[in-house]
Amino acid sequence: MTEKYDAIIIGAGVIGAPIAYELSKMGYKTLSVDKLHDAGEGSTAASCAIVRAHYSTEDGVATAYEGMKYWLDWANYLDNVQDEKGLAKFMNTGSLLIKSQGHDWRKVKGHYDAVGVAYEEWDNKKIEKMIPVINMWEYWPVKRPEDPAFFDPPTQKLEGGLFCPEGGYVNDPALSTHNIMRAAEKYGARFKFNCEVADIRSENNKAKGITLKDGTQFDADIVVNAAGPHSFKVNQMAQGVFETCNIKTQALRHEVMHCPSPEGYDYLNDGYHISDGDVGCYYRPEVGNMFLIGSEDPDCDPQVWPDPDAFYAGEGGPGESKELSKAQWKAQCYRLGRRVESLQVPEQPRGVVDLYDCSDDWIPVYDKSDMDGFYMAIGTSGNQYKNAPVVGRMMAELIDAVEKGLDHDQNPYQYELKYLKGRTFDMGFYSRKREINYNSSFSVNG
Amino acid sequence: MRIYVCVKQVPDTAASIRVIEGKRIDERMTFIINPYDEHCLTEAAKIRDARPGSEVIAVSLGGPSARDILRSALAMGAERSLHIQSERPHDAMETARILKAAIDLDGKPDLIFTGRESIDSCGMQTMFRLGALLQIPVLSNAVDVDIQEGEAFVSTEAELGSRLQYSLSLPCIIGAGRGLNTPKYPTFPDIMKARKKEIRTLDLQDLRFEPSASSMELLELRTVAEDRTPRPIEGDPDTAVEELIRILEQEARII
Numbered sequence: 001m002t003e004k005y006d007a008i009i010i011g012a013g014v015i016g017a018p019i020a021y022e023l024s025k026m027g028y029k030t031l032s033v034d035k036l037h038d039a040g041e042g043s044t045a046a047s048c049a050i051v052r053a054h055y056s057t058e059d060g061v062a063t064a065y066e067g068m069k070y071w072l073d074w075a076n077y078l079d080n081v082q083d084e085k086g087l088a089k090f091m092n093t094g095s096l097l098i099k100s101q102g103h104d105w106r107k108v109k110g111h112y113d114a115v116g117v118a119y120e121e122w123d124n125k126k127i128e129k130m131i132p133v134i135n136m137w138e139y140w141p142v143k144r145p146e147d148p149a150f151f152d153p154p155t156q157k158l159e160g161g162l163f164c165p166e167g168g169y170v171n172d173p174a175l176s177t178h179n180i181m182r183a184a185e186k187y188g189a190r191f192k193f194n195c196e197v198a199d200i201r202s203e204n205n206k207a208k209g210i211t212l213k214d215g216t217q218f219d220a221d222i223v224v225n226a227a228g229p230h231s232f233k234v235n236q237m238a239q240g241v242f243e244t245c246n247i248k249t250q251a252l253r254h255e256v257m258h259c260p261s262p263e264g265y266d267y268l269n270d271g272y273h274i275s276d277g278d279v280g281c282y283y284r285p286e287v288g289n290m291f292l293i294g295s296e297d298p299d300c301d302p303q304v305w306p307d308p309d310a311f312y313a314g315e316g317g318p319g320e321s322k323e324l325s326k327a328q329w330k331a332q333c334y335r336l337g338r339r340v341e342s343l344q345v346p347e348q349p350r351g352v353v354d355l356y357d358c359s360d361d362w363i364p365v366y367d368k369s370d371m372d373g374f375y376m377a378i379g380t381s382g383n384q385y386k387n388a389p390v391v392g393r394m395m396a397e398l399i400d401a402v403e404k405g406l407d408h409d410q411n412p413y414q415y416e417l418k419y420l421k422g423r424t425f426d427m428g429f430y431s432r433k434r435e436i437n438y439n440s441s442f443s444v445n446g
Numbered sequence: 447m448r449i450y451v452c453v454k455q456v457p458d459t460a461a462s463i464r465v466i467e468g469k470r471i472d473e474r475m476t477f478i479i480n481p482y483d484e485h486c487l488t489e490a491a492k493i494r495d496a497r498p499g500s501e502v503i504a505v506s507l508g509g510p511s512a513r514d515i516l517r518s519a520l521a522m523g524a525e526r527s528l529h530i531q532s533e534r535p536h537d538a539m540e541t542a543r544i545l546k547a548a549i550d551l552d553g554k555p556d557l558i559f560t561g562r563e564s565i566d567s568c569g570m571q572t573m574f575r576l577g578a579l580l581q582i583p584v585l586s587n588a589v590d591v592d593i594q595e596g597e598a599f600v601s602t603e604a605e606l607g608s609r610l611q612y613s614l615s616l617p618c619i620i621g622a623g624r625g626l627n628t629p630k631y632p633t634f635p636d637i638m639k640a641r642k643k644e645i646r647t648l649d650l651q652d653l654r655f656e657p658s659a660s661s662m663e664l665l666e667l668r669t670v671a672e673d674r675t676p677r678p679i680e681g682d683p684d685t686a687v688e689e690l691i692r693i694l695e696q697e698a699r700i701i
Contacts, residue, residue, distance in 0.1 A: 151638055260631075314462065318474045323461050326476045337634030344631035347478045347518050348458060 005031040005190070007222035007399070008210055010197050010234055012036075013044040014173060014385055015377045016226030017180040018392020024187035026396055031218055032181075033195040033210070035230075040177025043228045044385070046354035048256055048294050049170040050273055050284060051386040052095040053117045054108045054162075056441040059429050060363075061111040062420060063387050068166055069419035070389035074176075077389055078183040088176035093285065095167025095273040096122070096131075099159040101140045102277020102296065103445070109162060115420065123160040131272065133265045133340045136160075142280035142298035145334045146327075154338075158278060168273050169284050173385060180392075197227075200238035200374065207238070207373030222399060224375045229308040229355035231378035235369075244370035245432040249379040251311065252358040253304040253320065254444075255328045257293040257351040258286055262342035267291060275445070279335040282444070291343065293332045293351075297443040301331065308355055324349035356382040361440045366395055366430035368402050368409070375399055376432065383446035393418065398427055409433065447500040447556040447593075449490045450549055451524060452576075453483040455508060455515040456566040465667050479515050482561025484522065484629035485622040490559050491523030491630070493593055501525040503552065507544055509533050513645055521632035521640035528552055530648045537662035542575030547653035552646075555580075555617050557598070562587045562621040573621045583614045586621030 007023050009016045012034035020032045036042050053065045070077045071090040078087070099105045112119050124136040137154035144150060170176050181191055199211040200223055209219035227234040229251035235242040242248075261267035266289060273284040280298035283291050295301060304320050311322065319325040329349035337343045359365060359379025366377050377395050384391065394415045401413050412428030428434070440446065455477040457463055464472035479487075487504070494500040504519035504527040506512040516527040530548050549555055558580075560573040570586065577584030589609065590601035598614045603623055614620075632640070679686045679693075694701045 151641065262633075317472075318476065321462070323458075323476070326458075326478075334634060334637065337637070341634050344633055345637070346629075346631045347484065348460070348481075349476065350460075 002217045002219050005029050005218060005220040007224060008033065008218055008220040009224045009226055010210065011226035011228055012039040012181065012191055013042050013226065013228050014040060014177045014388040015380060015391055017177045017184065018388050019224055019226060019377060019395045020189045021180050021184035022392045022396030023399065024184050024189040026400055030189045032189065032191045033197060034193050035196040037193050038178065039181040039191065040174035043354045044177050045174040046352045047173040047385045048284065048292060049173040049385050050282065051090065051169060052167045052273060052275065053112065053164055054097050054275065055446050056104065056107065057439050058111045058114050059425055060446055061117060062115045062417065062423055062425065063390055065115055065117050066417045066420050067387040067390045071170060078179055079186060081183040081186050083179050083182040085175055085178055087179055089171045091168045091171055092166065093168035093272050095164045096161045098161040098274065098276045098278055100278035102142065102280060103275065105162060117164060118166060119162050119164045121160065122163045124157055127161055133262050133342055135339065135341065138278060139338050140278050142300060144300050145330050197234065197237065202239055202371055205371055207371055221373045222403065223373060224377060226377045229357045231357050238369065238371055238374050241369045241371050241374055245365065247360050247365050247379065247432055247434060249357055249359050250305050251308040251355040253306055253353065254356050254382060255324055255351060255353050257329055257332045257349065258290040259293060259333050259336065260344060261289045261291055262340060262344065276339060279339055281332060281335050283336060291336060293336050294444065295332055296445060311355060322353050324351050324353055361436045362442050362446055363437050363440050364430055365432045366391060366427065367432045369432065381446065382444040394427065447493065447497050448553055449494060449500065449502045450555050450558045451483065451486045451490050451502060451504050451519065452545055452558065452560040453504050453506045453515055453519050454480045454564045455512055456480045456564055459565065463669055465669055468666050469664060473511065477511060479518055480561045480564045482563065482622050485624065485626045486559035486561060487519055487522040487524060488627045488630045489591055489622060503527060505545060505548055507532055507536065507541060516645050517640055520643040521636045522630065526644040526646065528646050528648055530650065532650045535664060538569050538571035538575055539658040539661060541572050542579055543655040543658060544650065544653060545576055546579045547655040548648055551648065551653065557617055558619045560619060560621050562623050573619050577619045582617050582619060584619040585612055585614060587623040588620045589623050589625035591620060591626065
């Protein structure tokens with residue numbers, strides 16, 4: 001007999017797991033399916049898991065700041081559940097946004113003020129004191145090392161930065177997702193792994209369930225796409241959904257580098273998370289006293305949009321596969337090498353390559369769809385890990401409201417933030433029907 | 447002192463190797479300096495720095511991509527470099543003859559470093575063949591080098607935990623082992639300086655070297671598929687620890 005659930009969530013990553021958790025808490029009987037062997041083992045595991053407040057829109061800042069409160073209160077959020085693997089840790093290093101032409105930091109500052117984000121203004125002197133290996137010369141615009149101008153000497157200094165004492169990263173993104181799964185199970189949520197979805201079944205434009213690759217069927221009137229880099233493929237399985245989304249998603253390849261900290265500098269314990277648009281990088285401490293160096297997707301860098309199945313199967317040549325490319329290794333390490341001149345750059349690339357589930361404007365789609373009962377939490381664009389607990393709650397409330405009759409397209413759901421009291425959030429912001437949001441940074445910064 | 451460091455580009459150990467036409471590695475993959483050669487460069491720079499007027503010259507044989515490796519060697523401290531251009535593969539016999547000809551053309555060596563082996567072909571031959579051609583002593587797997595007046599005092603790692611000490615007259619060839627030092631990687635200022643350093647290009651036909659009487663031809667290249675499926679160690683903790691020790695001793699042979 002086909003198993004019947006109230007809601008099926010496709011994907012047990014850091015977005016799918018909190019949706020299952022919150023729906024379960026609301027009394028829904030949920031099933032989460034994932035093609036991998038455990039929770040958070042897909043692109044979530046490769047996330048830099050950075051938790052910072054700066055976004056290009058006020059709503060983005062509010063959501064991120066709200067999300068941070070969950071990470072600061074992790075055990076409580078999980079309802080003090082026991083996880084045999086232990087709990088993930090929020091490393092509250094503090095987060096520095098360097099004022100540069102690479103970020104619209106004045107806008108961010110305005111959003112901080114509007115939302116009430118705690119921050120301090122640091123001038124260059126203070127930054128160089130707090131981070132002794134850094135220099136505050138301006139290197140803008142971001143270039144590649146193949147460009148001779150990359151090596152031009154700087155002529156002027158930057159203007160300091162905005163430091164948020166709250167901010168940092170989560171030490172193990174896969175574990176954090178596993179924690180949420182355990183919390184969800186306490187409320188009866190089921191998780192099934194090694195399950196690859198082959199079809200979304202529907203009748204009269206109403207979701208009815210899913211069929212796995214091996215033919216197994218699960219029934220539910222609610223199906224949620226939280227499939228990460230495979231999101232567009234799942235949307236294509238649901239009749240009429242992909243075509244009726246104005247905002248589309250696609251998998252974007254992204255490389256993150258691990259480069260040893262300069263000799264004598266304990267970046268792991270003394271360092272901050274830093275967003276440095278001037279050199280197109282963000283960086284944070286990584287185990288082994290490494291600098292984890294991510295790219296802020298400058299225009300001069302190539303973008304590769306692989307088929308996610310081929311990518312994870314190990315296909316694709318240099319610069320397209322799951323292996324780091326030397327050109328990008330040099331680009332990101334040399335960019336940071338300008339800021340931190342004592343950084344030693346080994347010859348052999350080290351780091352992580354994975355996929356973003358990238359939307360047209362780098363802002364997610366948290367929405368219903370044109371098929372009744374089919375919902376989407378997709379297009380996270382590399383910048384939603386920190387928001388995951390908020391997204392879980394927001395999606396659960398949206399689903400509940402729509403299932404009870406709300407016409408969300410006409411009258412968007414207003415989400416009331418739980419920590420930032422008195423602030424509501426218009427979920428129409430994340431609509432699939434929206435026009436491209438040109439206020440976005442069109443980068444991992446969101 | 448004039449110190450030559452022979453460097454070779456090898457496939458990145460973290461990359462998947464693709465073989466083309468059964469004979470060649472797909473060269474679009476990432477190549478790195480042979481890791482043992484990084485120890486050579488670090489040691490050579492240390493010896494040079496202690497002797498004013500000394501220089502370190504990196505030498506590499508290969509196609510255009512060998513220049514990338516030489517640029518890295520220059521960033522790691524070499525003053526200048528020799529690129530012997532060749533698009534075809536060479537066996538150790540021929541490589542040693544070519545290296546000798548290039549070094550002869552450039553200058554008189556006081557000391558030559560090579561890695562104890564290259565991590566791609568793992569032949570461990572070139573340094574000995576080069577030593578025979580130059581008629582100078584060779585020692586491999588060095589973990590400590592002390593240069594005194596006209597002499598090199600070198601420790602090698604024989605077996606795990608034991609060291610042998612030698613004294614070699616200069617010039618000599620030293621094959622660097624992993625324990626020799628911690629490689630000093632370049633900083634951005636080092637990389638900047640390296641951009642302006644010389645890579646002298648030598649054409650194979652301009653080098654006078656005797657072809658070797660015999661040669662080795664590569665007939666086929668195959669990748670080895672390693673089974674990386676994890677194997678659980680079953681049983682209670684005492685049994686599991688015993689099994690782990692057995693694996694480390696008898697299978698991995700690392701204790």
